[in-house]
Amino acid sequence: MRVNPEFRRNVWVQFTWTRLVVAPLVTFIGCYAFLLVWEPRWLQSISEFVGGSLIVGLWGTRRAADALAEEISGGTWEGQRMSGLGAWEMTWGKLLGGVSFVWYCAAIALLVTFWASNLVEAAGGIGRPPWQVAFDFVIGGMMAQAAAFAIALLLLRKAAQYRRLTITLAQSCGFLLYFFVVRGGFWTQSPARFHAVDSALSGGEAILPGISLDSQLFRMVMIAVGCAWIVLGAYRLMRTELQYRSLPWVWTLFLVFVVFAGAVVSAGTMDGWSARLAASFVIMVLLTYLSFFADNRDPVRYRWALLAVRSGKWMEVFSAIPWWVISYIFAAVVAAAIVWWMPAIVGVDLAGHAAPALRMFAMALQRLPASLVLVMLFMLRDLLVLLWLSCGPWRAKADIAGMIYVAVVYWPLAAVLWVTGGVRLLPVVVPIATGVPAVDFVPIGIELTFALFLFYARWREISRLKVRV
Amino acid sequence: MIRVEHLIFDYPGHRALDDVGFEIEPGTITALVGPNGAGKSTLMRVCSGLDRPFAGRVLLQDLDVHEHPREAHRRMGYLPDFFGLYDDMTVRQCLEYRAAAQGVSKATQCDAVDRAAGRMELTDRLDQKAGELSRGLRQRLAVAQATIHNPIFVMLDEPASGLDPEARIGLASALKTLCAEGMTIIVSSHILAELDEYSTHILMIRGGRIVEHAPLSALENETREHAAISIELATPDSRLAEILAAVPGIVVERVDGRTATISTNGGTTTRQVLLKGLVDAGLPVIAFSTEKARIQDTYLARMRAAGEKRE
Numbered sequence: 001m002r003v004n005p006e007f008r009r010n011v012w013v014q015f016t017w018t019r020l021v022v023a024p025l026v027t028f029i030g031c032y033a034f035l036l037v038w039e040p041r042w043l044q045s046i047s048e049f050v051g052g053s054l055i056v057g058l059w060g061t062r063r064a065a066d067a068l069a070e071e072i073s074g075g076t077w078e079g080q081r082m083s084g085l086g087a088w089e090m091t092w093g094k095l096l097g098g099v100s101f102v103w104y105c106a107a108i109a110l111l112v113t114f115w116a117s118n119l120v121e122a123a124g125g126i127g128r129p130p131w132q133v134a135f136d137f138v139i140g141g142m143m144a145q146a147a148a149f150a151i152a153l154l155l156l157r158k159a160a161q162y163r164r165l166t167i168t169l170a171q172s173c174g175f176l177l178y179f180f181v182v183r184g185g186f187w188t189q190s191p192a193r194f195h196a197v198d199s200a201l202s203g204g205e206a207i208l209p210g211i212s213l214d215s216q217l218f219r220m221v222m223i224a225v226g227c228a229w230i231v232l233g234a235y236r237l238m239r240t241e242l243q244y245r246s247l248p249w250v251w252t253l254f255l256v257f258v259v260f261a262g263a264v265v266s267a268g269t270m271d272g273w274s275a276r277l278a279a280s281f282v283i284m285v286l287l288t289y290l291s292f293f294a295d296n297r298d299p300v301r302y303r304w305a306l307l308a309v310r311s312g313k314w315m316e317v318f319s320a321i322p323w324w325v326i327s328y329i330f331a332a333v334v335a336a337a338i339v340w341w342m343p344a345i346v347g348v349d350l351a352g353h354a355a356p357a358l359r360m361f362a363m364a365l366q367r368l369p370a371s372l373v374l375v376m377l378f379m380l381r382d383l384l385v386l387l388w389l390s391c392g393p394w395r396a397k398a399d400i401a402g403m404i405y406v407a408v409v410y411w412p413l414a415a416v417l418w419v420t421g422g423v424r425l426l427p428v429v430v431p432i433a434t435g436v437p438a439v440d441f442v443p444i445g446i447e448l449t450f451a452l453f454l455f456y457a458r459w460r461e462i463s464r465l466k467v468r469v
Numbered sequence: 470m471i472r473v474e475h476l477i478f479d480y481p482g483h484r485a486l487d488d489v490g491f492e493i494e495p496g497t498i499t500a501l502v503g504p505n506g507a508g509k510s511t512l513m514r515v516c517s518g519l520d521r522p523f524a525g526r527v528l529l530q531d532l533d534v535h536e537h538p539r540e541a542h543r544r545m546g547y548l549p550d551f552f553g554l555y556d557d558m559t560v561r562q563c564l565e566y567r568a569a570a571q572g573v574s575k576a577t578q579c580d581a582v583d584r585a586a587g588r589m590e591l592t593d594r595l596d597q598k599a600g601e602l603s604r605g606l607r608q609r610l611a612v613a614q615a616t617i618h619n620p621i622f623v624m625l626d627e628p629a630s631g632l633d634p635e636a637r638i639g640l641a642s643a644l645k646t647l648c649a650e651g652m653t654i655i656v657s658s659h660i661l662a663e664l665d666e667y668s669t670h671i672l673m674i675r676g677g678r679i680v681e682h683a684p685l686s687a688l689e690n691e692t693r694e695h696a697a698i699s700i701e702l703a704t705p706d707s708r709l710a711e712i713l714a715a716v717p718g719i720v721v722e723r724v725d726g727r728t729a730t731i732s733t734n735g736g737t738t739t740r741q742v743l744l745k746g747l748v749d750a751g752l753p754v755i756a757f758s759t760e761k762a763r764i765q766d767t768y769l770a771r772m773r774a775a776g777e778k779r780e
Contacts, residue, residue, distance in 0.1 A: 005569035012566075013557050075553025079614065081519055083570035084543040243518055243538045300479045304523055395481065462482045 006085060006093025007100075010067075014101040023101075027108050040119035047116055048133060051109025053179060056141035060102040061174030064145035065152040065167045067098030072156055073163055087239040095142075095149050095234065110137055135220055140182030143227035148174030150234040153241060154294050158399070182223060229254060245319045248326055251291075255330045258283055277338050281372075284331035288379060289406070292324040293399055297390040299462050328379065335372040342368070356418050357411075363432050370433030370440055377444045378431045382406060384451035391458045470495040470653045471516065471622055476525035478508075478515050478677075485511045486522070487677040493655065493670075495621075498648050500664040500685075501657040502768055503674035509657045510550060512674065513624045516655075517547040529622055543572050546615035550626040550657075556600030560591055560610055563599050564617055571618035581617050588646050589613040590639070605636030609643065616647060623647065624655045629663065641667045661768055673771055680775040688767050697722070698740065700729045703753035712750050716743050 034043050071077035080090070096103075110133065117127035148170045155166035232250060239246050262280035305320035354362070364371040385405060390398040413429040416422075426432045428443040471493045478486040485508045493499055503509050514520045516527050518538040527534040534541040555563055564582040573581045586592045589609040594602065599610060608628060616623055625644075629637050637660070644667045648654055655672070658664055664671070665685060673680040698719075702709065705726030713721050719733040733739050740759065747754050 002569075002575065005566055008569070009555070009558070009562075009566045012562055013555065074555075075549075075551050076555060078519060078547075078549045079552065079567070080570070082517060082542050082545075082547050082615075083567070084539055084572040084618075085570050086539060243521060243535065245536070299481045300523060303479075391481070464482075 004089050004093040004097070005083075006080075006090055007097035010093070010097025011100050014097075015104075019101060020104075023105050024108055027112060031112055040116045040123065041125050044113060044116035044120050044128060047109050047112040048128060051106050051113060052133075052137055052141070053183060055102060055106045055109055056137055057144055057175050057178035057183070058171075060099050060106070060141055060145045061148035061171045061178070062167070063099045063102050064095060064149040064174065065170035067094040067149060068152055069156060069163050069167050081242055087242050087244060088235055090242065091149075091231075091235045091238045095146060095231075098149075099145055106137055106141065110134060132216070132220070135223075136182050139220075139224055139227050140178055143223060143230055144174040144178035144182065146227065146230040146234050147177050150230060150237055153234065153237045157241065158296050159396075181226070229257070247315070247318050248321060248323060251323045252326055255284070255287065255327060258287070259330065259334060277334055277341070281331060281334045281338060284327060284334050285375065285379065288324050288327040288331055289382075291322070291327050292383060292386060293402065295322050295324060297322075297387065297398070299391050299459070303463060324383070328376075328383070331379070332376055335376060339369045339372060356415070360414065360418070360426065360430065360432055363426075363434070367433035367435055370435075370437075371431055374427060374431035374433055374440065374444060377441075377448060381444065381448045381451045382409070384448070384455045388451070388455040388458050391455070391462050470530065472528045473516065474526050474528070476512075476515060476527065477523045478511055478520065479523045485677050486515065489525070489674075489677070489679055491672060491679055491682045493622075493653055495653050496648065496651065497669045498644060498654045498656065498667055499670040499672050500661075500668035501655050501672045501674065502659075502661060502664070503680075504772065507674045508677040509674055510626055511677075513547065513626050513655070513657060514549075517545060517624055518542065519547070543618065544621050546618070546620040546623040546652075548611050548615045548623075548625045548628060550630065552611050554599040554602075554607055554610060554614075556598065559596050559598055560586065560602070561595040563610060563614060564595075567614040568617045573618050581619075585613040585617040588650070589643055605632050605639065608632060608636065608640065612640075612643060612647075616652065619650075620652060622653045622655075626657050627659065628656060629658055629660055637663060671768075673768060673775075675772055675775045678775075681771050697730060697732045697759070698743070699756065699758050700731070700747070700754065701756035702727050703755045706752050708750060709752060712746055712752070713743075716746055719743060 031043060031047075034046075068077070071080060085093070113128060113133055114130050117130070117133075121127035151170035151173050152167060155170060156163070159166055233254075236246060236250050259277070259280040262283050263276040265279075301320055302322075305317055308314075308316035308320065382405075386398070386402040389395075389401050389405070392398070394401065410430055414426060417425055417429060424434055424436070424439060427434055427440045431444075433440045473489055473491050476486050476489040477484065489508075489512065501509050501512070511520070515522050516534065518527070518534040518541050521535055529541050529544055532541055532544070534545075555566070558566070561582060564585055565578060568578045568581045568585075569575075582595075583592070586595055589612055591606065591609055591613060594606065599607065602610060612625065612628065615625070629640055632640060641663060644654060644656065648667075648669075656664070656668070668685055670682070670684050671688065672682045700709075707726060709726060709729060710721070710724045713719065713724060713729060713731060716739075718739045719731045722730045722732055724730075731743075733743075744754070744757055747757075
């Protein structure tokens with residue numbers, strides 16, 4: 001049997017005899033000392049917390065994010081890219097291999113949890129269900145680590161010079177995913193969080209259209225599906241990194257999945273397909289911006305894609321099409337579906353003591369089709385402005401400049417208009433239709449034209465290539 | 470062996486490779502030379518499939534490198550200018566890892582490791598950690614890693630930079646060994662004086678365009694016609710200058726009573742006439758040496774011409 005060389009290399013580097021012996025020895029001494037002064041139920045909680053949140057969630061995500069960063073900073077990454085290893089081998093070899101010692105320590109923590117759990121149950125207490133704890137450790141941990149790995153892969157392509165920052169950011173995202181999604185955040189940290197007796201989450205049912213699932217089972221299915229998507233995403237990013245030409249069908253499938261998952265999950269609380277699709281639309285908008293910022297926005301690649309369009313090479317066009325373009329198209333399709341099923345919500349009360357933001361949201365719902373068109377136009381304006389920033393001489397700072405732009409261009413201006421009584425002018429700054437077409441569409445039309453002009457001028461400038469003599 | 474066709478590579482706002490095309494013959498060592506920013510490293514990265522070109526293609530034995538990067542990587546080796554090693558691993562582990570990563574079968578891995586270590590003279594270092602090696606040995610290990618799978622085509626980007634003279638000589642000998650084993654090699658370097666030690670061809674690049682691609686022997690034949698000749702007499706003789714002035718087809722670069730330097734493009738006949746004239750005149754000639762035109766002279770002349778042409 002051929003062992004994945006990348007996995008084997010990581011094992012060589014990480015496993016020394018000292019480490020192999022010291023980890024269980026320290027655990028044994030720590031547990032023995034602990035049980036001398038505390039009850040087993042606390043050991044059960046602490047070992048699960050240490051093994052899950054600290055070892056798998058915190059340390060594991062760091063190692064996963066560092067698996068690639070170490071190669072880049074050490075100058076070995078180009079050699080690996082030149083190897084004959086495929087994208088999948090490279091992905092799992094790094095993902096599991098880079099974290100192999102972490103898993104060794106996590107396995108020790110898991111055994112301690114099981115042992116303590118048995119002690120607790122023997123004393124008549126509530127023990128941990130072993131397969132659920134193991135599931136959280138293994139599948140939840142893998143999801144968090146794969147997320148950290150994928151984010152590191154994305155960020156290192158964009159900003160390799162900020163290695164520490166990007167690694168910490170990737171680790172933080174992975175850890176937060178583990179802590180809040182797998183572990184349930186702060187409010188489900190009780191020793192018996194897997195049991196119905198004192199957990200807010202467990203024991204209930206997840207209501208989906210036509211089926212009713214145990215909420216624990218539903219949670220685990222969602223984590224497993226999330227894990228599969230993230231690992232698949234990491235693999236696709238690795239393909240891109242290794243210069244494979246890939247069509248964006250995985251991203252497209254993911255968007256389809258998100259649209260339906262959003263609609264299905266919100267079915268328990270919302271009636272009607274348009275209301276359910278509203279959640280999907282919001283996610284599509286967020287994914288458009290996220291995928292835009294994740295893209296390295298290489299003008300050369302865009303120019304290459306445009307040339308492919310002109311020459312009718314559609315496979316090349318699809319392989320170069322940015323993910324945010326697909327997300328934008330999906331957002332437009334979902335918006336059209338919402339309008340089709342429900343053109344407006346009537347009877348929304350604008351008066352009362354609701355917060356201004358909620359009242360603005362209610363205004364948007366009152367004229368839903370126009371507001372959705374405005375959302376799409378505002379997004380288009382933002383994308384053009386962000387592209388203009390990305391093609392400029394300050395390209396290296398385009399992401400941070402873009403985030404500042406998005407942060408200040410909407411709500412601060414809308415809040416000023418609201419408090420100064422300029423509610424009718426809201427469509428100038430936020431996508432809320434007032435019912436007056438001239439006020440709703442002329443300002444964004446002007447903004448869009450101006451953004452288009454800015455971007456086109458910059459595009460022309462960078463398309464005039466200079467050759468160094 | 471490798472054919473590059475109409476290669477264009479752009480950075481935002483800047484064209485790094487501009488319609489580059491050439492073909493490398495099998496069993497040759499090609500020196501890739503050019504000034505800083507000429508596009509040497511970019512060309513190597515694109516040829517190795519690490520970067521995708523804007524247009525054009527690279528064919529390695531008719532295999533499109535960018536359409537089938539993994540298959541191409543199994544047949545080629547590349548050492549970038551800034552490379553790293555796994556410092557915590559032994560030389561043997563480094564080589565075993567690269568052999569496995571390049572698809573060398575488990576049964577032949579040990580042989581591959583021994584062979585790669587042997588030709589780079591690392592056999593006695595196999596159990597030493599890579600982090601403990603000297604710079605020259607690290608360079609050798611890096612070359613051994615890049616060639617462990619016996620690629621048919623190898624690219625080395627500035628392999629001699631930072632090496633001491635002894636290590637450079639060792640590297641030159643290692644490159645000749647690799648070539649003798651059937652590998653076709655491209656080496657980029659700034660140290661032009663050493664390239665003719667091992668190169669068979671030269672590929673000059675400037676401003677992203679190929680200036681010259683020729684066998685080194687052809688350039689040598691050409692430069693032989695433009696020889697510089699040094700003359701030295703045993704004792705000073707005032708007639709030296711006037712005798713030299715009378716010989717047709719030579720240019721006197723410098724002359725004093727005892728020594729002179731002249732240049733000629735008249736070939737061997739002119740040299741023969743010159744020497745005969747000096748001896749017949751009874752001058753006490755103790756040295757009459759033709760200075761071989763160096764590769765950097767040719768390089769500088771070509772680059773100057775390319776610059777003038779573009780302006």
